[in-house]
Amino acid sequence: MFDWLIVGAGFAGSVLAERIASQRQESVLLIDRRSHVGGNAYDCYDEAGILVHLYGPHIFHTNSAAIAGYLSQFTAWRPYEHRVLARVDGKLLPIPINLDTINRLYELDLTSEELEVFFAARRETVEQITTAEDVVVSTVGRELYEKFFQGYTRKQWGRDPSQLSKSVTARVPTRLNRDDRYFGDKFQNMPAGGYTRMFRRMLDNPRIHIMLQADYRAIRDRIPHRRLIYTGAVDEFFDFRFGPLPYRSLSFQHVTLERERTQPVAVINYPQDEDYTRVTEYKHLTGQVHPCTSLSYEYPSDTGDPYYPVPCPENEALYKRYEMLAAQLRHVWFVGRLATYRYYNMDQVIGQALATFERIQRTVSAGAQATDRAEAAE
Structure with a gap:
């Protein structure tokens, strides 16, 4: 009987395994479908x-x-x-767009003040910024949007920026200086020795047991555990009850x-x-x-292991239905990019995992743990 089963050995699962084992002194079985720890950071x-x-x-x-x-x-x-450089019109140019990007693209010699005037003359007025396209054209205009953003976004997401949430391009700044x-x-x-070495040190605790090339569905009813932390795709957890999330x-x-x-x-x-x-x-x-x-x-x-939730209104609405199901489950925590259908950076996933551990500390008391043990013994 493990105190915790954690599904997924990426940042979310590994951080929580480390915290639970080192701070609560409880046993953890950490599983992953892949043959290694570290998730996509491997x-x-x-x-x-x-x-x-x-x-x-x-x-x-x-x-x-x-x-x-x-x-x-x-x-x-x-x-x-x-x-990062972007190959645009046969030139390698700094991205995010900055002063050097524009000067080299158009063979100009603008100052920072002149660049602001340059952008102001090209910006499009957008009454309500809701899409990824809106963010860019309202900042630098349509020509730069088409050169730097539209094609890349179509390839990356399989959709035009006009069909995606503003969060996709709001992450990328535009600079008036030469900060590249x-x-x-x-x-x-x-990490000086690489991510995998960091994960191995994080998980080096006798209370953490690791099972790789293991599927949650295959073991969930075979290995006893009191509580579950799930970092995989939330729609898969619920057997795609409302249909698959893209x-x-x-x-x-x-x-x-x-x-x-x-x-x-x-x-x-x-x-x-x-x-x-x-x-x-x-x-x-x-x-x-x-x-x-x-x-x-x-x-x-569109095929293969899920990496990125696709941010658009209809997908977010579908996720909300799964989120309501997740909220009804006792002793189950959903953490990470796939489980909460959010496009997080690595540090945001770590922050979410640490915040989840603090909630666990507040809500899962020693008394509740003792009750669980008594129920399991009956």
């Missing part, structure tokens, strides 16, 4: 001996000292500020080249003609010294 050495992110680039950044401090128990850090960092967070670092998936083409570097930055976005959305060169992220380099080409699709 990294490993490829055949050439290069550390790669098997499921695409994961860049850690946060403004939360508490979240950074929590992870620092399990890893040292390598300073890294992420920079992709993120502006105070804490921007990569998710976007990704596939990757991983290649190794016999040269030290091939890209000027870790990630290059391709918003125009190519089938793939972006190409990542991992040595930029890890700082690894190696005579070869490994890259991944990223192809979004």
Whole structure:
């Protein structure tokens, strides 16, 4: 009999397993369908001996000292500020759009003050900003929207930005200066030994038992447990009672080249003609010294493992129906991107997991645990 069954060994499940085992001294069975812990943040050495992110680039950044401090128990850090270029009209240009982006695209020499005038002349008036398209055209105008955002978003989400929630593009700032960092967070670092090593340290507790290549449906009635934390797809948990929630998936083409570097930055976005959305060169992220380099080409699709909830009004309405079912269950917590149908960054998932643990601390008392034990013995 385990005190807790946790489904999914990504950030949400692993953080909660660590907290429950170390702070409550309770037993945890942590399961995952895959053959490894770490979820989509899993990294490993490829055949050439290069550390790669098997499921695409994961860049850690946060403004939360508490979240950074929590992870620092399990890893040292390598300073890294992420920079991205977009290939537009045959040029490699900084993204998010900044002063250099516009000057190099149009061969201008604008100042920051002149760039504001440039944008103001091109912005479209949108009475109510509700879609991803609205956000961009009301900020930088339609031409830049079409060059940098429309094609990329169509490939990434399988929908036009006019059909997606404003949250999709509201995440990407527009800058009047030359700041070419992709993120502006105070804490921007990569785990010095990689994500997988960090997860292994997090889960190194005798009270945590890990079962990989295990499906929840196959074991839920076979392994006794008192409480459940579920981080998988919420619609699957309820046997698709109201129909499937749409998710976007990704596939990757991983290649190794016999040269030290091939890209000027870790990630290059391709918003125009190519089938793939972006190409990542991992040595930029890890700082690894190696005579070869490994890259991944990223192809979004509707089929495969669910990666991203698709944010639009009809999907959010469908999720609300599942959310109502979830709220009726005792001793079950739904946590993470798939279980709560939200497009969270890594630090947001960690924050949600830590907040869930605090709720568990408040609501699951020692007395309630004793009651559960007595009921199980009857």
